Amino acid sequence: MKDNSKSLSKLVFERLSLYNRCIKNIMREGEKEYTDSSELSQILDVDSSLIRRDFSLIGKFGKRGMGYSLDSLRSGIEGFLGKDRTWKLALVGIGNLGKAVLQYLLKVESNYEVVRIFDRDRRKIGKKIEDKVIEDISELDDRSQIDIGIITVPADEAKKIANQFIDSKIKAIVNFAPIKLSVPESVYYREIDLIHEIDVVAGMIAFSEIKQKLD
Amino acid sequence: MKDNSKSLSKLVFERLSLYNRCIKNIMREGEKEYTDSSELSQILDVDSSLIRRDFSLIGKFGKRGMGYSLDSLRSGIEGFLGKDRTWKLALVGIGNLGKAVLQYLLKVESNYEVVRIFDRDRRKIGKKIEDKVIEDISELDDRSQIDIGIITVPADEAKKIANQFIDSKIKAIVNFAPIKLSVPESVYYREIDLIHEIDVVAGMIAFSEIKQKLD
């Protein structure tokens, strides 16, 4: 790391994760050893200046005149994204969405370990999904040192789960329920609302169609 | 609408959708007829100036000294989000994630109509999910006038589906596969990558922990 006083915005982290995915794709295909900011710019549709600036925030990976070694770039970014350590996850709500998230997490070799999964449905408790036993939500306590809690329950149950997570001294909560949860400053919070995403798309189309009509 | 020359950013649409959800929550609970920008600010953790500015971009819904009528606010926003019309959706990929999205779309009374669902798995084709028959992907053509296509297939199949959607003159694509798809200018594109979201959270925790250690 270059300078710890610098504070990186959420936007930078989002792009770093994007770059990383892209770099891994190039490496997978490829014969190439190097890439450069304009190649990445073209693939990702991000300005090449911004890419260079983002990289320079986390280190000096480039060789002037040559570009960036894919390998060192990848390891530099992964270090920053915490991919050099294993994160312990807990997943609450084993419906279709919960199962989908679980499968995604297990599919690629990742640095996430889903240590515990929970549901409140009696019929599910004790059964196995992807080789993991579903526990009763009430078993959720702070003994398993979970880093990140993922909420995939219906909106009306989400708040209670979040509070249980907070009590267990979790570091972050990723909430897929369509409700804003309030968490203390010390807990990272991210909300992903599937329908909300579709609403935004629909809104933008509607607006552009109205504008077109008026032109 | 106030002024069609104004162009609203994606950020504004995201907040409008947020406000709408919040307003509906207040209406559901409540005895209240009115809200105001500082109440919404507190609930949503968005600056009250920004809320007033966002509202003023799409109309004049407030009464000075009183706040905003929940009812007129809701209908104003919903008009802007295209909630006064029905959007035709198609969903491709009926795995866990596809089923989850389908359930979410059908759960609340919404302005989305899932007109067709597809998969390429022979064992699924012809079966019903939520009362809808799963069709073979090859049946996807431009005859059903789909507005928004939702992709919930694995990454390596996503590109082909996107192209089929584009050929069918779709207006927008919402892609849940962890791969960037390129679409023509005329098609709205939104990508939601579940793991990417978790990566960002992990990255931000990792960074803050390193910073703390160095302090």
Add this chain to the structure above:
DNA sequence: TAGATTGTTAATCGATTAACAATC
């Protein structure tokens, strides 16, 4: 009228882009 909150403009903040010297 007095009190409150909007609607809007100006000031600030932060993120992106352009430019270019440094250097591989």
Add this chain to the structure above:
DNA sequence: TAGATTGTTAATCGATTAACAATC
């Protein structure tokens, strides 16, 4: 060396916040 691309600084752009006159 000449050519290319980085790393970084300055300029621009856009989004948020502060301030306050307008007005219910």
